[in-house]
Amino acid sequence: MTDHNFGNRYQDRARRKGRKSGLYLLLGSVSPEVSRQAGESLAGRATYLELAPLDPLEVGPEELERLWLRGGFPESFLAPSDAQSLRWRQDFLRTYLEREIPALGGRLPAETLRRFLTMLAHLQGETLHLSRLAGNLGLDGRTVGRYLDHLVDLYLLRRLPPYEANVGKRLVKSPKLYLRDSGLVHALLGIPHRESLLGHPVVGASWEGFVVENLLRVAPEGVLGFFYRTHAGAEIDLLLLFPSGALWAIEVKRSLEPKPSRGFHEALADLKPQAAFVVYPGEEAYPVAPGIRATPLPELMRNLWHLATQGGTSFPGKAE
Structure with missing residues (x-):
């Protein structure tokens, strides 16, 4: 209502x-x-609860690829064909461009807003360079920053903050940007089906955003999400900080035979997290290096979901 x-x-x-x-x-x-x-x-009488779209635990592992391609909006996911799903997402975007975003007080033409969103889709998972983004759009940085805020408020965009640690190294301090629904990323880039997606330059970043969004969605209350990156190349795609201070480090790989990157190993040495995972699109969990497990996305989501049902008070130790 x-x-x-x-x-x-x-x-x-x-x-x-x-x-x-x-x-x-x-x-x-x-x-x-x-x-x-x-x-x-309704001051004092209203509670806000974010209702997320469909996720891998709801649709099952056999539908994971379709969920990644089409996104989690039920009408898009359940459409009879990929073409009809894409059409629904394009109509959805048109509504946001013409109605919802302008309702926040913006005056940019719908065509400029579409260029803005399309640019964000191309930059999926990259760190924010506000001046470069503004220059490419022909706008000033303040305007672009305000519209980024609008997209966050509308649950279209996630800003993943950098993790700041006293490790004696130069750290990247700009947030990473993710359009939250993978299906909208693909609609903005005109990707109609799985075969096109697998051959598109955005495939790795799209999968990373899909993993990051779904893990944060099921994380226990109070768990904070970050990324970690040094200027020397050490990197963790997603770092989960639990209220107890425990850290989980997660690298995202699209390969069915994932190997932790050198930068991931270096980041683990910097932060010494309690658990480390490489999330990949396979079906089995297994150790890939000492203290690091290759883990399917649904399995790691289930681990986090079970922690949430326990109140987030117990945490598994390091992966074997």
């Missing part, structure tokens, strides 16, 4: 009838105007 005025009227009527608790009204909208007005009129 998206009409906050209806919500107020319903709640007032229920209270007049003597009902004071146990009222739930689910609002399925991220419309900026609805969210703003609901926050004003």
Whole structure:
């Protein structure tokens, strides 16, 4: 439901009838105007819960590749064909470009916004260079920064912050940017089916973004996500920091025979995490190096999900 005025009227009527608790009204909208007005009129009575799209644990391992290609929006994932799925995502993007983003107060033409999103799709998983991005769009840095904020607010974009540690090395300090739904990345780049995706330059970055988003989605409450990179080349694609201070280091590989990179080994020596994984698109988990396990995405998601159901208070030790 998206009409906050209806919500107020319903709640007032229920209270007049003597009902004071146990009222739930689910609002399925991220419309900026609805969210703003609901926050004003339901102050102290509204709770916000992010409802994520479909994920690998819901669709099953046999549908993992289709989920990666089409993304997690149910209409896109369940479409009868890849062509119809792509058409749905293109229509969805058009709605956001013409209605949702302008509702946040922006004045950029829809065509400029599309160029902006397409550029972000090409830059999937790269660190933010605001001046370069602004220059390519012919805009000033402040405007581009404001629109990045809008995309984050609309749950379209994730800014993954860098992990800052006192390791005596020069660290990359700009965030990495990921469009959160892999299907939207592929729609913006005109990728119609799996064969085209596997041959596209974005394939590795797209898979990385898909893995990062799904792991963060099931991580226990209070777990923070980062990446780690030094100017010398040490790198961890996703670093999970648990409330206890425990660290999980994750490298993402598209290969079915993954090998941890030299940069990953160097980063592990820097940070000494409690567990280290290489996430790959295979079906079996096995050790690939001392203390590092090659792990399918659904299995690592299940590990995190089980921790979440336990309250996130217990953590496995180092991978054998």
